[in-house]
Amino acid sequence: MATRTQNRSSSRSTTSNRSSANRSRPNERSAFSWGENAGPVIGAALAGMAIGMFANYGRKALMQGMEAAAGDWDEILAAEHDAALMIFDKMLATDETQTFKRKMLLMKLTHALDKHAHQEEMVVYPALREANEKVTADQLEQEHGEVKTFLYELGNMPADAPNWLETVREFRTAVSSHAHMEEEQVFPAFKQDLSEEQNAKITAMVNRDGFWMA
Numbered sequence: 001m002a003t004r005t006q007n008r009s010s011s012r013s014t015t016s017n018r019s020s021a022n023r024s025r026p027n028e029r030s031a032f033s034w035g036e037n038a039g040p041v042i043g044a045a046l047a048g049m050a051i052g053m054f055a056n057y058g059r060k061a062l063m064q065g066m067e068a069a070a071g072d073w074d075e076i077l078a079a080e081h082d083a084a085l086m087i088f089d090k091m092l093a094t095d096e097t098q099t100f101k102r103k104m105l106l107m108k109l110t111h112a113l114d115k116h117a118h119q120e121e122m123v124v125y126p127a128l129r130e131a132n133e134k135v136t137a138d139q140l141e142q143e144h145g146e147v148k149t150f151l152y153e154l155g156n157m158p159a160d161a162p163n164w165l166e167t168v169r170e171f172r173t174a175v176s177s178h179a180h181m182e183e184e185q186v187f188p189a190f191k192q193d194l195s196e197e198q199n200a201k202i203t204a205m206v207n208r209d210g211f212w213m214a
Contacts, residue, residue, distance in 0.1 A: 073124065073203040074187040076210070080116045081179035087112060088172040092165060099159035106159075110151050113175075115210060117144045123205045128190060136186055143178045150174065 087109045094102050121141060128137040150171040157164060191199065 072191070072199060073206040074183070074191055076203070076206055077116065077120065077124070077187070078179075078183050080112065080119075081175075081183065084109065084112050084116065084175060085172065085179070088168065088175070091168050092172070094165075096160040096162075096164070102159040102164070106151075106154055110155070113147055113151065117147065119206050119209045120144070122209050123202060127202055128186070131190060131193065133186075133190065140178070140182065140186065143174070146174060147171075147178075 087105055091102060091105045091109070094105070121144065125137040125141055128134070128140075150167070154164070154167060154171070157167065194202070
């Protein structure tokens with residue numbers, strides 16, 4: 001009898017342990033798995049990512065498409081010069097109380113000049129060097145270094161600093177001088193010696209790099 005009692009007790013204990021283990025499994029599963037309703041959530045997340053990517057590509061295509069409408073590579077770069085100078089003018093029209101607007105305009109200017117410099121340094125200046133204009137290309141690229149220095153100074157300067165406008169004005173003068181040299185001297189002389197095929201290739205490459213930087 002004692003043996004039967006022990007067996008029944010052991011059986012009840014085993015059953016109880018199994019039941020307890022089964023009850024604990026859902027909690028453990030919820031901690032380490034997505035769960036039965038995860039499918040729609042994951043699908044929605046992936047759809048959101050896809051929409052964001054397509055929207056970004058659409059924005060890039062729109063921005064670069066507007067620039068491409070300007071014409072050849074030199075006209076595209078000249079249009080970017082004008083756009084940057086317009087941002088400078090908006091910055092110069094602010095006062096020390098408009099710190100947020102100054103910061104936003106500086107961000108916009110930084111993006112515009114970074115994109116522009118990338119197109120020139122990755123496409124136009126190498127083409128100039130291939131055309132035996134290494135000295136000119138090196139000078140222009142060195143001036144890009146000065147642009148980066150101005151951006152660094154303004155980025156680390158309080159937007160209400162007394163010398164903020166003075167620095168922006170000096171910066172604009174440097175960019176304007178650089179743009180004038182390219183538009184009036186370097187680019188026309190270089191383009192004159194290009195074949196239609198070479199000109200079209202440079203234009204396509206400028207648009208390509210501009211798209212990825214937009």
